[in-house]
Amino acid sequence: MAEKFxxxxxxxxxxxxxxxxxxxxxxxxxxxxxxxxxxxPDAKKAKKLxxxxxxxxxxxxxxxxxxxxxxxxxxxxxxVFAKERTQFKEPDRILETVSKHI
Numbered sequence: 001m002a003e004k005f006x007x008x009x010x011x012x013x014x015x016x017x018x019x020x021x022x023x024x025x026x027x028x029x030x031x032x033x034x035x036x037x038x039x040x041p042d043a044k045k046a047k048k049l050x051x052x053x054x055x056x057x058x059x060x061x062x063x064x065x066x067x068x069x070x071x072x073x074x075x076x077x078x079x080v081f082a083k084e085r086t087q088f089k090e091p092d093r094i095l096e097t098v099s100k101h102i
Contacts, residue, residue, distance in 0.1 A: 005064040007046040008039035040070045041102050049101040056093055059084075066094060070102050 012035035015028055046067045053063035062080060071077050077091035
């Protein structure tokens with residue numbers, strides 16, 4: 001089974017579609033509530049943002065995290081990369097890309 005990273009906005013869309021077809025279980029409802037509260041851009045914008053970040057050589061997993069958080073300062077970008085082995089040298093490029101999509 002392949003692993004695929006998805007943004008909160010995409011999860012929200014998936015859960016809303018599933019809710020139209022059937023009743024969601026407790027965990028799915030809680031996940032949907034979380035997504036409704038915290039998903040910032042819509043799914044299309046989030047997906048496009050991830051694609052553009054990947055073009056900037058940001059790992060897809062980190063790009064999804066950035067799309068979920070929509071950081072507004074270089075310090076927030078540094079915090080996202082804090083546990084990574086490699087640091088992204090140009091947080092301003094990421095901020096510029098994020099600002100185009102929110």
